[in-house]
Amino acid sequence: xxxxxxxxxxxxxxxxxxxxxxxxxxxxxxxxxxxxxxxxxxxxxxxxxxxxxxxxxxxxxxxxxxxxxxxxxxxxxxxxxxxxxxxxxxxxxxxxxxxxxxxxxxxxxxxxxxxxxxxxxxxxxxxxxxxxxxxxxxxxxxxxxxxxxxxxxxxxxxxxxxxxxxxxxxxxxxxxxxxxxxxxxxxxxxxxxxxxxxxxxxxxxxxxxxxxxxxxxxxxxxxxxxxxxxxxxxxxxxxxxxxxxxxxxxxxxxxxxxxxxxxxxxxxxxxxxxxxxxxxxxxxxxxxxxxxxxxxxxxxxxxxxxxxxxxxxxxxxxxxxxxxxxxxxxxxxxxxxxxxxxxxxxxxxxxxxxxxxxxxxxxxxxxxxxxxxxxxxxxxxxxxx
Amino acid sequence: xxxxxxxxxxxxxxxxxxxxxxxxxxxxxxxxxxxxxxxxxxxxxxxxxxxxxxxxxxxxxxxxxxxxxxxxxxxxxxxxxxxxxxxxxxxxxxxxxxxxxxxxxxxxxxxxxxxxxxxxxxxxxxxxxxxxxxxxxxxxxxxxxxxxxxxxxxxxxxxxxxxxxxxxxxxxxxxxxxxxxxxxxxxxxxxxxxxxxxxxxxxxxxxxxxxxxxxxxxxxxxxxxxxxxxxxxxxxxxxxxxxxxxxxxxxxxxxxxxxxxxxxxxxxxxxxxx
Numbered sequence: 117x118x119x120x121x122x123x124x125x126x127x128x129x130x131x132x133x134x135x136x137x138x139x140x141x142x143x144x145x146x147x148x149x150x151x152x153x154x155x156x157x158x159x160x161x162x163x164x165x166x167x168x169x170x171x172x173x174x175x176x177x178x179x180x181x182x183x184x185x186x187x188x189x190x191x192x193x194x195x196x197x198x199x200x201x202x203x204x205x206x207x208x209x210x211x212x213x214x215x216x217x218x219x220x221x222x223x224x225x226x227x228x229x230x231x232x233x234x235x236x237x238x239x240x241x242x243x244x245x246x247x248x249x250x251x252x253x254x255x256x257x258x259x260x261x262x263x264x265x266x267x268x269x270x271x272x273x274x275x276x277x278x279x280x281x282x283x284x285x286x287x288x289x290x291x292x293x294x295x296x297x298x299x300x301x302x303x304x305x306x307x308x309x310x311x312x313x314x315x316x317x318x319x320x321x322x323x324x325x326x327x328x329x330x331x332x333x334x335x336x337x338x339x340x341x342x343x344x345x346x347x348x349x350x351x352x353x354x355x356x357x358x359x360x361x362x363x364x365x366x367x368x369x370x371x372x373x374x375x376x377x378x379x380x381x382x383x384x385x386x387x388x389x390x391x392x393x394x395x396x397x398x399x400x401x402x403x404x405x406x407x408x409x410x411x412x413x414x415x416x417x418x419x420x421x422x423x424x425x426x427x428x429x430x431x432x433x434x435x436x437x438x439x440x441x442x443x444x445x446x447x448x449x450x451x452x453x454x455x456x457x458x459x460x461x462x463x464x465x466x467x468x469x470x471x472x473x474x475x476x477x478x479x480x481x482x483x484x485x486x487x488x489x490x491x492x493x494x495x496x497x498x499x500x501x
Numbered sequence: 502x503x504x505x506x507x508x509x510x511x512x513x514x515x516x517x518x519x520x521x522x523x524x525x526x527x528x529x530x531x532x533x534x535x536x537x538x539x540x541x542x543x544x545x546x547x548x549x550x551x552x553x554x555x556x557x558x559x560x561x562x563x564x565x566x567x568x569x570x571x572x573x574x575x576x577x578x579x580x581x582x583x584x585x586x587x588x589x590x591x592x593x594x595x596x597x598x599x600x601x602x603x604x605x606x607x608x609x610x611x612x613x614x615x616x617x618x619x620x621x622x623x624x625x626x627x628x629x630x631x632x633x634x635x636x637x638x639x640x641x642x643x644x645x646x647x648x649x650x651x652x653x654x655x656x657x658x659x660x661x662x663x664x665x666x667x668x669x670x671x672x673x674x675x676x677x678x679x680x681x682x683x684x685x686x687x688x689x690x691x692x693x694x695x696x697x698x699x700x701x702x703x704x705x706x707x708x709x710x711x712x713x714x715x716x717x718x719x720x721x722x723x724x725x726x727x728x729x730x731x732x733x734x735x736x737x738x739x740x741x742x743x744x745x746x747x748x749x750x751x752x753x754x755x756x757x758x759x760x761x762x763x764x765x766x767x768x769x770x771x772x773x774x775x
Contacts, residue, residue, distance in 0.1 A: 152597070152690060152691075152708070153688065153689055153690040153691065153708035153709055154672075154687070154689045154690075154708075154709065155597070155599075155600065155603060155689040155690035155708075157689075159603075159689070160600070160602035160603050161602060161603060161604060161605075161606075161677075161683075161686055161687065162602065162683070164674045164677040164678060164687055165674060165678060219673075222673070222674075223671050223672050223673055223709070224670070224671070224672015224673075224674070224687065224688065224708065224709025224710055224711075225670065225671050225672045225707075225709040225710060226671075228652075228669070228670075228671045228672075229671055231651075231652040231654070231669055231671050232651050232652055232671065234652075235652045235653050235669070237650065237651050237652060237653050239648050240648065240649055240650055240651040240675070241649070241675075242649070242651035242673060242675050243651045246651070298675070299678075302645060302649070302678055302679045302681075303645055303679075303681050303762075303765040303766070303767060304645075304680070304681020304682070304762060304765055305678065305681075380618075380619070380621075381618075381619060452678075453678075456683055457618075457680070457681050457682060457683045457762075458611060458615040458616070458618060458636070458682075458683045459614070459615055459618035460615060462602050
């Protein structure tokens with residue numbers, strides 16, 4: 117099936133070439149980081165995780181979001197999702213590979229990363245995160261590949277894929293729950309230490325993932341002969357709407373608890389993010405932008421006239437994608453570290469190199485996504501034609 | 502074709518099994534031959550030992566000069582880099598300037614407001630406002646950093662000291678997020694150029710690993726007091742918290758002492774006599 121990926125239009129190759137260029141530049145910068153250490157990043161003693169872990173967290177969400185097409189299709193026989201389920205699974209594959217790359221990019225000693233396997237440590241949430249992320253990646257590769265291959269050969273997928281599909285559902289919930297557990301079980305980090313963190317992560321994941329999938333459907337429709345179907349997109353947009361409302365609702369619950377109880381260790385982080393603390397407020401404009409984007413997104417999805425408008429919907433999805441990215445990437449990680457446990461305010465701004473390396477990871481993910489989507493759409497075109 | 506693929510998979514499977522079994526084989530081999538010839542732990546007769554090591558800092562007698570000496574002594578004994586030190590241009594040409602907020606510290610001075618942020622009080626006695634409070638790793642009984650570490654590079658010894666294996670650490674910095682006391686530092690770069698004088702008795706670290714106070718475990722094993730205690734002019738006492746007859750227990754019995762962030766339940770082993 118892979119031979120499909122090496123037959124493409126000029127546009128396809130230009131796009132892949134552009135991605136490879138970004139990857140090459142980013143790799144050169146990464147070599148600097150590999151040789152000289154994480155000093156090239158904006159991270160510090162007080163803010164010890166930054167852009168890499170932020171993007172990792174967000175992309176785990178995008179990967180988990182794929183389950184929003186898997187559940188309706190496989191558990192509820194929702195036929196409209198037949199065409200896009202594979203897209204959701206392949207999106208999860210690309211996102212997970214980016215997640216793993218971000219983790220490796222963040223390690224101080226990447227050559228020692230196999231120590232996590234050599235000395236398995238069940239009391240560390242990072243160990244479990246590694247297990248569920250790799251497990252979910254494996255499941256999606258196998259399921260996606262086998263189902264697509266069956267479709268190409270016009271036979272039923274092998275029976276053993278069924279249990280794997282069912283297992284992949286709790287895994288999807290699992291990857292984001294365990295990722296939230298990385299943060300919310302840490303004493304002394306008031307911003308993260310809330311039981312709503314995992315539900316909130318899932319809610320924002322089920323908004324961001326399907327929103328991105330809608331955008332991908334538009335792109336697929338534009339550039340290939342395969343049409344994912346307007347009805348499927350409309351159902352996805354309703355899912356995004358509910359999930360986004362849940363995400364904002366969970367956030368407001370957090371705001372109530374924090375500001376009504378007035379416990380300083382919990383308040384100071386949200387104060388820093390939205391109003392600034394002791395004159396430091398690098399993230400204030402970002403956080404309010406995020407809020408405005410998410411509320412606008414809700415407005416545009418809740419009103420049927422806007423939601424059902426084929427021209428407005430992609431813009432709504434872009435707003436939501438950016439809004440949730442700021443909320444979960446920039447705000448969630450920096451917000452937890454500022455102020456520090458000793459109540460110092462050390463602000464974090466990613467360096468140019470850090471952003472470039474992140475773009476390289478993103479380009480790699482998009483390259484994988486492009487190839488996988490090319491396979492999926494070509495097979496689907498073949499079958500129909 | 503199918504045949505060769507099968508045999509490849511077979512070979513791969515066997516190799517994976519072999520790799521998996523290697524540690525077990527090693528362990529069996531070690532238990533057979535090694536145990537008899539070598540004792541599991543070698544301890545010098547002069548070594549200090551304790552059931553649970555703890556530290557008491559007498560804040561009443563602490564002042565800026567002593568605190569400064571302690572910080573310096575710790576840096577020197579443990580090869581903790583000092584970013585204000587000018588690196589040797591001949592030995593390390595073309596170094597990029599260090600970033601202050603990426604510095605490393607094992608023990609350092611904080612004001613009351615930062616050492617005990619949850620105990621802020623607008624009517625705090627004046628003397629505490631200007632007093633230097635030395636903060637360091639608390640060697641918590643329930644250490645969150647040990648729980649978080651995915652490779653057990655950070656671990657708790659039986660005697661309560663929370664230690665680091667600098668050669669196992671992958672630099673994920675989960676422990677730094679987990680520590681509620683900000684006690685951990687990460688080597689964002691190679692520290693060696695910023696060590697004025699390398700102490701050969703303790704290893705220097707490489708870039709990309711986390712480090713923190715280890716209560717001078719190496720010195721204790723040689724029967725020496727930790728470097729901070731030695732420089733403290735009697736303001737720091739390190740001893741056995743579980744031994745009712747120890748000096749530290751006598752101090753805690755007679756004086757009012759507090760610990761940082763006690764409400765988190767990590768059970769810090771560093772006490773501040775107020």
